Amino acid sequence: MKVSYLTLIKRYIPILLIGIAISFASCEKTAPPPPEEEELPGEEDEPGDQSAKNQKVNEWVTEQMRVYYYWNDEMPTDNNLDFGLTPPKFFETILNEDDRFSWIQKADELNEGMQGVSTSTGMNIMLFAYENDTKVFAVVKYIIPGSPADQVDLERGDIFTRVDGTEMTVGNYGDVLEPYSSGESFNITLATLEGNVLTTTDKIVTLTSAKVDEPSVHYHSIITSTNGKKVGYIFYNRFLNNKVDEVFDVFAEFKSAGISDLILDLRYNLGGGIAVSGALSALIMDDYNKENVFVKYNYNDRLNQEFDRAGQSRDERFYDLYPALSKNLPDNPSEDELIAAAEAIETKIKAANLNLPRVFVLATDNSASASELVIHNLAPYVNVIHIGGTTVGKNEGSITIEDERKPRQIDWAIQPIIVKLADKDGDGDYVNGLIPDEEIDEYEYLPLSPIGSKEDPLILTALRIIDPTEATASLAKQMSILRNQTRQADFGLVEAFKKRSIKPVPVLLDRYQVNPAIIDQLKVHR
Structure with a gap:
């Protein structure tokens, strides 16, 4: 095994595939956007000590971005930057106009998100306008298993028109849904839809907020078709490297049952780890070979040159991904430990591999990043039949960069795009999304x-x-x-809400593949 395929990436800034949803038209009609949002509290420019603190953070952010950012050579010069701005505002000023996905966040919050943990009710919704685009109702897309919403028996397809007693309209829904957006507790008034008639009921459901640890696999089953074919179905909503065992368990069950086909449901999956996306693909494909290339990387010129100077490939085989899925490696593993970790995952892959010549992938305009990587990079090996809608178009990867000093001096972390992705043949041109073979709009x-x-x-x-x-x-x-x-009934999907409500989903990758000599050359401030 080659120990350092991603040798430029420090242990503390692993590569990620991050999904963020960008809205595409999916209905014949959409509601008008809400009034412009006011500036969030705490984001105003602040004088004195706060400005000095901002400068310290922003100088650190700039230093990292000038090394790792994919568009680093197009960043403004320091004398054209206002280092006194709040970190979120400052970060926006250094992003490239082609960058849709980089972001900055408090480090502790981002790290929790990496593990699939968030504070919420566990309910995910979409909005529709009705009555000539004046009123709004919400439809539950899915409920996170084990979450507060799951405990009160809410289900996909449930409808509500009121939040905390206030009816939603196209003018107020942003304010009314603030508890939902902020991960707070609230109550909803359910409604029914019979034919094309929407009726608000008197049933009120109270939703509490809690730390929710989302599983990667929400649901799976074996569907028996009319003619007796066994079809495996898996609703996979997060590419979580740390929860890859959930995937192994499901595929082992599918293999034991002797399924003939697989339906992989990624319709709301916004992305996650490259490592688990490679493992998932390996579990599906026929004639699987661990030596086959799963993904090719293209970094900025500086990083590419460092790879080339060190004689390091920018291609990654399936096998090279597997150490990132191990839960037992030390912080600084030896080559033997890396090989043992990869072999352990390889054993699980072989035991559960379905050896299928085709796979049906359900993906929509809510599918991004690692979801798209599976569809696109598995296609050279397997017949991938994409059903649903055109995906987001995120052919880029990012890393988490945070301050590793103890005690930490910078409490922010950044998630910049650092790499463009391609399949084994070097094809990665899907910035406008992946077009389905069978277009179906569930809305x-x-x-x-x-x-x-x-x-x-x-x-x-x-x-x-x-x-x-x-x-x-x-x-x-x-x-x-x-x-x-x-x-x-003339229901129109509220696209503006979809744009604002769907957030990035970070997951770890390749935290153990390190080459200190190259890192020292980069002189990155820790």
């Missing part, structure tokens, strides 16, 4: 069907290809009726 089918249900339009589309007898005339008619009802 046109209300109420939403349960996750894993045959009635779900994306799943049904896959099953009709797997087993053409699956789509009975009555079911097809039912789907058509649902679609027509939604259109006739």
Whole structure:
């Protein structure tokens, strides 16, 4: 095994694939955007001591960005920067106009997010406008298993029109949903949708807020088609390197059951670790070979030159990804320890590999980053049938950079884009998103069907290809009726809310592949 394929990356700034959703039109009609948001408290320019603290943080941020940032040679010169701004405002001033995904965040919050932990009710929603784009209702997209929302028996497809007693409109929904956006407790008033008639009920559900540790696998099942084909289904919502065992367990179950096909549901998966995306791909493919290249990297000129000078490849095989998935490696592992970690993961891959010549991937405009990497980089090896919508178009990777001094002197961390991604053939041109083979818009089918249900339009589309007898005339008619009802009711997806509400999802990768000699050459302030 080559120990240092990503040798430029310090142990404390592992490469990540981060997903952030960018809105694309997915309905015939959309509601008007909400009024412009006011500046957040605490982001005003501050005099005196605070300005000096800001300068210290911003100088540190600039130093890191000039080394690692993909567009580092296009950053403004120091004399054109205002180092007294608050870190979030300052960070915006140094980002390239082509950068949609880099961000800055308090370090502790970002590190929790890396492990799939966040403070919330565990409910994820979408909004629709109705009554001539004057009022708004919310539809539950999914509930995180084990979360407060799960404990009160909310389900995908549930609808509500009021929050804390206030009815949502296109003019106030941003303020009304502030507790939801901020991860606080609130209550909702449920509604029903019968045909195209929306009715608010008197049922109120109270949602508490808590630290939610999201699993990567929300749901899985084995679906038996009309003709008896066994189809594995997995709703995979986070590419969490630290929870790869969830994936191994599900695939081992699928293999034991002898499934003939797989439906991989990534419709809301905004990304995560490259390592687990490689492992997931390896578990699917036929003729799997650990030596095959999964991903190629292109950094900024300075980092590329350092790779070349050290004789280090910028290609990464499946096998090279596996140490990042180990939970038992020390901080500074030896080559033997890295090899042992990779071999342990390789053993699990072989034991659960499904050896499939094709896979059905459900992906939408809420699918990004590692989700797209699986679709795009698995395609040279396997027939990938993409069902749903055009994806976000994030062909870039980022790293977490934080202050490792003890005690920490900088309490912010940055998540800059540092690399462009490509498949084994060097193709990575999907900045405008991946176009589906079968285009299906679930927003046109209300109420939403349960996750894993045959009635779900994306799943049904896959099953009709797997087993053409699956789509009975009555079911097809039912789907058509649902679609027509939604259109006739003139419901419009509120795109502005989708843009603002979907947040990045960071996950660790390759924290153990280190080459101190190259790092010393870069002279990065720690």
